[in-house]
Amino acid sequence: xxxxxxxxxxxxxxxxxxxxxxxxxxxxxxxxxxxxxxxxxxxxxxxxxxxxxxxxxxxxxxxxxxxxxxxxxxxxxxxxxxxxxxxxxxxxxxxxxxxxxxxxxxxxxxxxxxxxxxxxxxxxxxxxxxxxxxxxxxxxxxxxxxxxxxxxxxxxxxxxxxxxxxxxxxxxxxxxxxxxxxxxxxxxxxxxxxxxxxxxxxxxxxxxxxxxxxxxxxxxxxxxxxxxxxxxxxxxxxxxxxxxxxxxxxxxxxxxxxxxxxxxxxxxxxxxxxxxxxxxxxxxxxxxxxxxxxxxxxxxxxxxxxxxxxxxxxxxxxxxxxxxxxxxxxxxxxxxxxxxxxxxxxxxxxxxxxxxxxxxxxxxxxxxxxxxxxxxxxxxxxxxxxxxxxxxxxxx
Numbered sequence: 001x002x003x004x005x006x007x008x009x010x011x012x013x014x015x016x017x018x019x020x021x022x023x024x025x026x027x028x029x030x031x032x033x034x035x036x037x038x039x040x041x042x043x044x045x046x047x048x049x050x051x052x053x054x055x056x057x058x059x060x061x062x063x064x065x066x067x068x069x070x071x072x073x074x075x076x077x078x079x080x081x082x083x084x085x086x087x088x089x090x091x092x093x094x095x096x097x098x099x100x101x102x103x104x105x106x107x108x109x110x111x112x113x114x115x116x117x118x119x120x121x122x123x124x125x126x127x128x129x130x131x132x133x134x135x136x137x138x139x140x141x142x143x144x145x146x147x148x149x150x151x152x153x154x155x156x157x158x159x160x161x162x163x164x165x166x167x168x169x170x171x172x173x174x175x176x177x178x179x180x181x182x183x184x185x186x187x188x189x190x191x192x193x194x195x196x197x198x199x200x201x202x203x204x205x206x207x208x209x210x211x212x213x214x215x216x217x218x219x220x221x222x223x224x225x226x227x228x229x230x231x232x233x234x235x236x237x238x239x240x241x242x243x244x245x246x247x248x249x250x251x252x253x254x255x256x257x258x259x260x261x262x263x264x265x266x267x268x269x270x271x272x273x274x275x276x277x278x279x280x281x282x283x284x285x286x287x288x289x290x291x292x293x294x295x296x297x298x299x300x301x302x303x304x305x306x307x308x309x310x311x312x313x314x315x316x317x318x319x320x321x322x323x324x325x326x327x328x329x330x331x332x333x334x335x336x337x338x339x340x341x342x343x344x345x346x347x348x349x350x351x352x353x354x355x356x357x358x359x360x361x362x363x364x365x366x367x368x369x370x371x372x373x374x375x376x377x378x379x380x381x382x383x384x385x386x387x388x389x390x391x392x393x394x395x396x
């Protein structure tokens with residue numbers, strides 16, 4: 001018997017799919033509801049190849065991450081230098097690839113960086129220092145006796161902090177520029193963060209979230225390049241922090257659409273596509289967590305984490321299921337780290353750069369979401385950009 005191949009089968013059009021679906025659903029095909037992704041995006045309940053222009057699908061795929069895998073990046077909260085150092089080492093010895101170190105409101109002096117980083121080589125291990133302190137002051141401390149090359153970065157978004165607190169960000173852009181100048185040869189060190197958690201946690205739709213992230217990104221690029229930093233350096237040395245919610249497919253599409261939209265921003269700055277390497281840290285959402293039944297958060301975070309890695313994040317932060325309670329312990333932190341490890345090695349998702357590529361529904365969802373978000377972003381730009389359309393609104 002001759003071996004069969006795809007050439008032995010003629011392609012099926014959407015009409016054929018509809019007839020088969022009508023048969024299997026016993027005449028109830030029209031009862032299928034649309035995919036509703038907020039008020040601004042509706043999609044047909046199913047999609048076939050004929051619904052997507054091949055060149056558009058190819059353009060979406062061309063913007064996605066090219067290297068498989070991601071960093072397992074748990075959060076460690078700063079308490080006291082030696083205790084926090086032990087917590088970081090424990091995480092790194094038990095599955096973590098790097099650390100998101102939340103310094104909270106600790107001052108640079110209170111952190112005692114020599115004790116905090118004892119035995120942790122920043123040239124080998126990516127540590128992202130989440131802080132509201134002056135970025136240049138933090139960099140000065142962590143770069144002491146750390147060699148000529150650092151990984152990780154300073155996860156500081158002074159504009160988002162201003163939105164949170166109403167306090168002016170002051171000379172924070174000068175501090176970011178100073179760090180960029182001092183770390184110009186450190187390609188794996190991020191000097192600032194564009195944080196989308198505030199947008200997500202205020203209940204915006206994915207389309208609105210993407211438009212706001214784009215507007216915030218352009219705001220930083222303009223502020224930083226006005227200080228003499230090249231657009232390529234400003235673009236590549238930011239950390240894009242995004243929350244991932246429980247809507248499994250649309251959250252995959254959101255990340256893929258974001259990379260596509262970042263490519264459009266890079267093109268607007270005339271940056272060569274092959275040199276643009278945006279770094280996206282995805283974090284499981286706090287918006288949907290339950291406090292009274294914390295174990296259900298394990299299921300939520302597992303789904304969110306899978307969306308994040310299938311969407312193409314560079315780093316994954318899975319929050320412990322009991323983070324909202326006062327009972328957080330080592331067990332929940334271990335489970336959070338293991339979610340990333342299971343997805344990487346048991347599910348083999350770390351061996352494919354773009355697992356969602358070729359899914360007609362996800363490709364269509366990504367393209368439509370990107371198109372709607374771009375329209376909204378342009379409206380914001382015409383209204384004066386991020387400062388005028390977001391910060392001014394929040395202050396009024």
